[in-house]
Amino acid sequence: RIGGVKPNGAAVRPRSLVVVRAEAQAINPEIRKNEEKVVDSVLVAELSKPLTAYCRCWRSGTFPLCDGSHVKHNKATGDNVGPLLLKKQKE
Amino acid sequence: RIGGVKPNGAAVRPRSLVVVRAEAQAINPEIRKNEEKVVDSVLVAELSKPLTAYCRCWRSGTFPLCDGSHVKHNKATGDNVGPLLLKKQKE
Numbered sequence: 001r002i003g004g005v006k007p008n009g010a011a012v013r014p015r016s017l018v019v020v021r022a023e024a025q026a027i028n029p030e031i032r033k034n035e036e037k038v039v040d041s042v043l044v045a046e047l048s049k050p051l052t053a054y055c056r057c058w059r060s061g062t063f064p065l066c067d068g069s070h071v072k073h074n075k076a077t078g079d080n081v082g083p084l085l086l087k088k089q090k091e
Numbered sequence: 092r093i094g095g096v097k098p099n100g101a102a103v104r105p106r107s108l109v110v111v112r113a114e115a116q117a118i119n120p121e122i123r124k125n126e127e128k129v130v131d132s133v134l135v136a137e138l139s140k141p142l143t144a145y146c147r148c149w150r151s152g153t154f155p156l157c158d159g160s161h162v163k164h165n166k167a168t169g170d171n172v173g174p175l176l177l178k179k180q181k182e
């Protein structure tokens with residue numbers, strides 16, 4: 001146990017003990033923070049390319065598209081996030 | 092300034108000062124953590140419903156689909172994230 005015990009047997013918490021609790025964190029640091037909720041729509045009939053990657057890491061400079069920024073985020077944090085791929089055809 | 096000043100004018104940092112630095116955080120707490128990178132593919136030709144919502148908050152119980160869990164995440168953290176909507180037709 002950290003700390004000591006008083007003569008009467010009660011635990012003593014040392015004065016220097018500081019408890020830091022991790023709080024639930026926002027995952028979007030800066031994309032469209034003026035919007036109450038960032039929702040994007042894709043009309044799939046209008047997709048022009050065979051494959052389009054959409055960002056799920058909230059770090060892309062071309063959001064809602066993926067620009068590869070998830071790689072840097074994953075390296076920095078140990079995370080494992082990646083994009084959603086929209087495909088027009090089976091490959 | 093927090094702390095005091097020594098007779099010679101040097102700053103004294105109080106012993107109890109603890110600096111806590113926020114570190115870059117993972118945004119995916121538990122989805123498919125055995126995968127190096129979580130990437131999902133959607134064959135848009137096979138979408139059955141007029142509208143399908145895909146999760147971007149990494150809190151959905153039906154990931155990669157959205158189950159509305161972003162609402163709880165946003166309330167708990169002050170965040171503003173939401174899904175990507177795939178639409179078959181203009182509405």
Ligand code: FES
Pocket residue numbers: 054055056057058059060061065066067068069070071081082083084
């Ligand atoms: S840049 Fe965000 S998932 Fe690729």
Ligand code: FES
Pocket residue numbers: 145146147148149150151156157158159160161162172173174175
């Ligand atoms: S549950 Fe994740 S965006 Fe809706």
